[in-house]
Amino acid sequence: MNTISFLISYLNCLVYFYRFRWKLIKFQMENFIIKGPTVPINVEKSLGEYFWDRAEKYGNRIFQIDAYTGATETFKDVQRKAVRVAINLKQNGVNPKDVIMICGENNFDNIIPTLAGLFLGAYVANVVPTTDIYGATNYLSDLKPKVLFVSDNKLDIFKEALDVLNLHPQIYTIGSQKSQFKSMNEIYNNSIEEKHNFVPKKVDIHETAFILLSSGTTSKPKGICISHFTILGAHTREDKNRSYDLSDQPFIIFSPLCYISSIWLLSANILFTCPRVIGVDIDVELFLKLVDKYKVTGVFLTYNVAVPLATLDEKIVSKYDLSSVFYVSTGGSFVHPKYISRLMQIFSKAFVVPIYGSTELGTAPFVWKFPSAREVAKTKLNSVGEVNKNCEVKVVDVNTGKALGPNQKGEILVRSPYRMNGYYNQTDQPFDEDGFLHTGDLGQYDEDRCFYILDRLKRSFKYLGNFIYPGLVEERLAQHPLVKEAAVIELPHDADGYRAMACVVLNQGCIATEKELGDFIVKVMGEYSRPAAGFQFLKELPVNNNGKVDFNKLKLMYKTEYGTAT
Known part of the structure; x- marks a missing residue:
């Protein structure tokens, strides 16, 4: 058999193999519902009770x-x-199921009312610490908290919103500024009954x-x-193949604790009695210093950390020992594969992957x-992986279902069993008839x-009879050197x-024209994908x-600058 015949036979075998493999995978799917492995989950008590047990032990x-x-600060x-x-x-x-709202920076004090609320069986609602009057009014109107903990610098905003809504929660300040409201520092310093007279609900x-x-x-x-x-x-399921040991890391x-990623990390922080290193404004070099100093093994990078880190000068990166890190995940927003590749170089011993989730x-x-x-994973840098344990997933036509x-x-x-209980005080819930x-x-x-x-489906829109998917256009632009x-x-027209x-943000010292970038998009995606409202360079x-x-x-x-796109 000559070389060409051998190659043809080999390729035919490969085609047959993958066709058979796909038939087997298809057989394992039920009506195109893809299921992850099922494993037991052993949640025995509430998060507040878990913290209490860990602090006692x-x-x-x-x-x-x-x-x-x-x-x-210690657990005690x-x-x-x-x-x-x-x-x-x-x-x-304050009783179980009362709402406790917290607006504070990501510091030592912010966790305290969160845990106090959990001890009492209350619903804890942390809100964005940079909220404005519009946000404060919306949050207060929707949740109507019984208690409000608020940082000194946001007190006036929340007082104004409460006056407009005619709401009167008990208010505590997070900080030392003198006001007519009780501060957390006063509670800390007051002599009250000791903890042996108190147990979590x-x-x-x-x-x-x-x-x-x-x-x-x-x-x-x-x-x-x-x-x-x-x-x-996810932290308490029986899993012999857990990605890595979190103990003491x-x-x-x-x-801040208004995001589920931080809540996930808090729960691991409690369950595995490991410390959390906290701060407010992330600086990429400070992040590297902390990884080096505390010999961090696993890191989660939000978009605003992943991209600056991936574009950081190698002279700065090389100053720090990052060899302790063996797992890196990115999330929050899409991080382009070129940055995932660079992160693999920075954390050379780590498994670097994008993850997907939502609250x-x-x-x-x-x-x-x-x-x-x-x-x-290295060959599929823009994939978020396979279906996770105890999860079932389907992809449906947006028109027919x-x-x-x-x-x-x-x-x-x-x-999955992990999904939310639902939207607070709303009748419309985003579940289909099968859950x-x-x-x-x-x-x-x-x-x-x-x-x-x-x-995001809601980001897509029609232009000249074609659907524009902004995320796909962003991904294409990010491929430009x-x-x-x-x-x-999208802007109204x-x-x-x-x-x-x-x-668009260009690499430092680079210059590009609208036509050059528009042509780069069109080459792969078609003329209708060229941004008709133009480009802005930021x-x-x-x-x-x-x-x-x-x-x-x-x-x-x-919209403010131009009114409508022209």
């Missing part, structure tokens, strides 16, 4: 570390403060623990009810199995059942309804507290 272990000063220190606040709240009539693990506000990027923020089970489930947390889902429904999938096969774009729906949650995200999966997130990052927004505008993209690109701010900037 490991009270002298470090609970939190100040990223800037290195100051520390934090427990003592939280008990004093909980007793004060109880004396003032026993709470149903499926009861709501946190009310987290949705980002509001595509609609008005909604209160998302997250249970104790949801927060604890410090976490770096710069996102409503309560978990990451997709995962790359570590370490077995490490090499596969029909479940789709591989390589077909549709909305991603997820069913699958509508994520509102456009995606697809390939023949290997690896999933890809393409865009001169482009550091890009965000695409009298004749066309909407037109796309691309906001020094940086605005991001919110969770590290996501702030599309609403971009829209406001250019």
Whole structure:
């Protein structure tokens, strides 16, 4: 047999093999519903009770570390403060299921009312610490808290909002500023009954623990009810192949507790009695210093950390020993594969992957199995992996709701025991008749059942009869060698309804024209994908507290400036 005949026979065998493999995978799917492995979940008590048990048993272990000063607090220190606040709240009539709202920076004090509320079986609602009067009014109107903890610098904003709404919660200040309201420092320093007279309330693990506000990027923020089970489930499941051991490993947390990623890390912080290194404004070099200093093994990078870190000068990166890190995940917003590749170089011993999740889902429904999938993940840098344990996923046609096969774009729906309890005080809930949650995200999966997130459905719009998916345009722009990052927004237009505008950040010292970038898009995506409202070249993209690109701010900037796109 000559070489050509051999190659043809070999290729035919490969085709037959993959066809057979796909038939087998298809057989394992039920009506195009892809299921992850099922494993037991062992949540035994509420998050507040877990903290209490850990503080009783490991009270002298470090609970939190100040990223800037290195100051520390132990589990026992934090427990003592939280008990004093909980007793004060109880004396003032706080009962289970009452809403406690907290607006404070990511510092030592912010965790205290959170734990105090959990001890009492209350619903804890942390809100964005940079909120304005509009946000404060919306949050207060929707949740009507019985108690409000607020930092000194936001007190006047919340007082104004409360006056407008004629609401009268009990108010405590987080800080030392003198006011007519009681401060947490006063509670800490007052001599009150000791902790042996107090025990946490026993709470149903499926009861709501946190009310987290949705980002509001595509609609008005909604209160998302997250249970104790949801927060604890992924950490307490029986899993012989857990990606890595979390015991005693410090976490770096710069996102406030109004985001589910920070709540996930808090629960691990408690369950595995490991310290959390906390701060307010993330600086990329400070982050590297902290990784080196505390020999961090696993890190979660939000978009506003991942991109600056991936573009940081090698001379700065090389100053720090990052060899302790063996797991890196990125999330919050899409991080382009070119930056994932660079992060693999920076953390040369780590498994670096993008992850996907949402507050409503309560978990990451997709995962790359570590370490077995490490090499596969390197060939699929824009994939978020396979279906995770205890999760079921389907991709459906956005018009008919029909479940789709591989390589077909549709909305991603997820069913799992970790999902939210529902939206707070709302009758309309985003579940289908089979209990699958509508994520509102456009995606697809390939023949290997690896999933890809393409865009938010509500960000898509029609232009000249074609659907524009801004996320796909952003991904294409990010492939240009001169482009550091890009965000695409839709602006109203009298004749066309909407037109796309691309906001672009170029690499330092680079120059590009609108035509050059537009032609680069068109070459792959077609003429209709060229941003008809043009390009704006920015020094940086605005991001919110969770590290996501702030599309609403971009829209406001250019709607205000131009009125409508022309």
